[in-house]
Amino acid sequence: MRNTVLSYLLLPLFTAVSFSTSAAQQPETDPSTLVVTLQPTAKLDLNQADAPALQASLVGIGKTKAEAIVAYREQHGAFTSVDELLEIKGIGKALLDRNRDKLTAN
Template sequence: MRNTVLSYLFLPLFSAVSLSAMAAQPHVEPAAAMVTLNAAKLNLNQADATTLQSTLVGIGKTKAEAIVAYRDEHGAFTSVDELLEIKGIGKALLDRNRDKLRVN
């Protein structure tokens, strides 16, 4: 009987402590999150063919080299959408990788 009474007393206490620990989430400032997110994106104007190939989905050696060749011939990219000008890169491939890319 004594154990049963103790369990009825301690169960709500432990549940309350557990719930309050789960509810306490760290606060992240939105601006700080955007800086971190932007830093994680691959810069099309600085990446070499090997980095493009290893980072992007559906981009092999030939397409990665074509991206670098296009950049060398036409200058720096002004938009991620400019990748559509490269043979072999279509809208679907660009959309799969858009969130990984930046230009600046």
């Protein structure tokens, strides 16, 4: 008798717990229905940016290379192309390719 009463008391408790945990589960999202909106990022102008901006925005450009870019611009005038960065010591094709999409020479 004691087991019967105990089972009558525990059955509703387990049922309530079962319903609450199944209700708390999130439905799976179909990845094919997800839409990603990319905001175009503003490109960094080599002819306007100062050394701290170059250092903060570009991958692999530290303080020394950023200062070298500014010094090159002051010596040779405005950049006409992003490819002119290859003229600066320490900047090679691989480094330029990593940052090309972030730069402009207006």
